[in-house]
Amino acid sequence: MPHHDTFERKLAQARLLRDETGIRRPILVDDLSGTVHRKYGDMPNMTWILDRGGRVVYKANWTNAANVEAFLDRYLAARERRPPGAAQVMYETEQIEFRRTDAEQFQKHLLRNGPRAVEEFAKAKELWTRHAAG
Amino acid sequence: MDLKSYNYAHFDEHIAEGAERGAATAFRDSFRVGERAEDFALLRLNDGARVELSDYWRSKPLVMEFGSFT
Numbered sequence A: 001m002p003h004h005d006t007f008e009r010k011l012a013q014a015r016l017l018r019d020e021t022g023i024r025r026p027i028l029v030d031d032l033s034g035t036v037h038r039k040y041g042d043m044p045n046m047t048w049i050l051d052r053g054g055r056v057v058y059k060a061n062w063t064n065a066a067n068v069e070a071f072l073d074r075y076l077a078a079r080e081r082r083p084p085g086a087a088q089v090m091y092e093t094e095q096i097e098f099r100r101t102d103a104e105q106f107q108k109h110l111l112r113n114g115p116r117a118v119e120e121f122a123k124a125k126e127l128w129t130r131h132a133a134g
Numbered sequence B: 001m002d003l004k005s006y007n008y009a010h011f012d013e014h015i016a017e018g019a020e021r022g023a024a025t026a027f028r029d030s031f032r033v034g035e036r037a038e039d040f041a042l043l044r045l046n047d048g049a050r051v052e053l054s055d056y057w058r059s060k061p062l063v064m065e066f067g068s069f070t
Helices: A007-021 A035-039 A065-080 A103-113 A115-133 B011-016 B019-029
Strands: A047-051 A055-061 B039-043 B050-052 B062-065
Touching: A047 A065, A055 A065, A055 B011, B011 B019, B019 B039
Parallel strands: none
Antiparallel strands: A047 A055, A047 B062, B039 B050
């Protein structure tokens, strides 16, 4: 798959991704310079939850569906079903999480995207290894 | 950031340029929990309509997932 060099190509690739993976949620496409993506932090696989008025209630630099679901259940229950007479206040938290990686599955997706994706990712891995070794 | 480095042609070069470190900082420094995030108009893929993020966060929370692949 070639990189995004025109907005039309970006749109076409978004359609392809939608159709190949069967995404049913609304997909909003950013402009070619990634204005919204860069404003929201520029990471590749983020999830943000924005409550009424755009208030940020959750931000994660990796998407974990189970975490998102658990958070929403807890957050909405607390926000909507406040026990009468009980006071509650908000507080904030920042946490570190871990994720499992599946190298085999990842490699399959790279292959689907083309030989250059495989080759360039392998080169990037060498850079990460060299960097980690100092 | 210019168009070419955002829409990079080669993943390994993108990494060699230190793009990841930049993104990690950008994520931390963007809108904070508890703050109001900025509203933007975007193109909705399925019908080509211009929609605003605030159309989605009016009555219930919006879960906004960003996606990218090499």
